[in-house]
Amino acid sequence: MASVTKGGASYDPVAVERVEWSVQRELGAPVPDSLEGADGAKWGLLGFDPSGHWRRFLRDAHPPRFRVQDGIDVTAVEPGDSASFGATAAFGLGLPAKTEATFAALSGKPGWRCYVTQAGRAPAAAATFTDGPIVLLAVDATAEVGRRSPSRAALLYRMIEDAIEDGARLICARIDIEGKGSNDAASGLLLAGFEKSYLCPLWVDSAFPAS
Numbered sequence: 001m002a003s004v005t006k007g008g009a010s011y012d013p014v015a016v017e018r019v020e021w022s023v024q025r026e027l028g029a030p031v032p033d034s035l036e037g038a039d040g041a042k043w044g045l046l047g048f049d050p051s052g053h054w055r056r057f058l059r060d061a062h063p064p065r066f067r068v069q070d071g072i073d074v075t076a077v078e079p080g081d082s083a084s085f086g087a088t089a090a091f092g093l094g095l096p097a098k099t100e101a102t103f104a105a106l107s108g109k110p111g112w113r114c115y116v117t118q119a120g121r122a123p124a125a126a127a128t129f130t131d132g133p134i135v136l137l138a139v140d141a142t143a144e145v146g147r148r149s150p151s152r153a154a155l156l157y158r159m160i161e162d163a164i165e166d167g168a169r170l171i172c173a174r175i176d177i178e179g180k181g182s183n184d185a186a187s188g189l190l191l192a193g194f195e196k197s198y199l200c201p202l203w204v205d206s207a208f209p210a211s
Contacts, residue, residue: 003197005058005059005060005170005195005197006195007059007060007062008060009058009060009061009169009170011058011134011170013048013056013197013198015134016056016058016134016136016170016172017048017200017201017204019129019131019134019136019172020136020172020174020200020204020207021203022129022131023129023136023138024204024207024208026109026129027102027138027207027208028102029206029207029208030206030207031203031204031206031207032203048198048199048200048201048202050201050202051198051199051200051201051202052199052200052201052202052203052204052205053176053177053178053199053205054174054175054176054177054199054200054204054205054210055174055175055176055177055186055196055197055198055199055200056172056173056174056197056198056199056200057172057173057174057175057186057189057190057194057195057196057197058170058171058172058173058194058195058197059160059170059171059172059173059192059193059194059195060169060170060171061163061164061168061169061170061171062193063160063161063164064156064157064160064161064192064193065193066153066157066191066192066193067153068150068153068154068157069150069153069154072117072118072119072150072151072154073117073118074115074116074117074154074155074157074158075115075116075117076113076114076115077107077114077115077116078107078108079107079108081107082103082104082105082106082107082108082114083100083104084116084123085103085104085106085107085114085115085116085125085127086099086100086101086102086103086104086105087100087104088116088123088124088125088141089103089125089127089139089141090103090141091141091144092124092125092141092142092143092144093139093141093143093208093209093211094143094209095208095209099208103125103127103139106127106139111129111130111131112127112128112129112130112138113127113128113130113159113162114126114127114139115127115155115158115159117151117154117155118151119145119149119150119151122144122145122151123144123145124141124142124144124145124149124151124152124155125139125141125142125155126139126140126141126142126155126156126159127139128159128162128163130163130166130168133167133168133169133170134168134169134170134172135159135163135166135168135170135171135172136172136173137156137159137171137172137173137174137210138210139210140152140155140173140185140210140211141211142155142211143181143211146184147181147184147185147187147188147211148184148187148188148191152188153188153191153192156188156189156192157192160192160193171194173189173194173210173211174200174204174210174211175189175210175211176209176211179209179211185211
């Protein structure tokens, strides 16, 4: 079922969640082997049923209109220099150290863009995955520096610019609405031009956290 963002971009929620599924399979998360027949993968008038506790946020491809604090450098991670990105992503998402290698391996893979930045002594990281016109904010590891921090705003600004340059028509993120700091995390996305949308299907609950 096609829907439309406030900015007028049409999207299919099932297509968005198929991109999420591709990302999670690549990360090695315990998600279904196939979305065909998977519990919670069917889209209906009231949303995915059953739904989980991750809320999808969507944004069309209008240029970023929010301010970013001067002096914050966002660096695109190169394949040979991704160890710090892996460690920052795992720490920022509250995951064990054994996942660092999984995140470090993303840089240079088809469809992936990885970023790091620094605010004071606290680093922050983000990563996107592109599938055709859909770009997914797959990693938003900014909890340590603050979900409404200047670093997060700078990361969002950079990834939105790059997504638009790559031809994205829809940019997607998700927030655990039951997680700590979810209101601040959502507020940061809203300030960046995202809009609150549907609840993700239940299987997303068992995936790697996005934020």
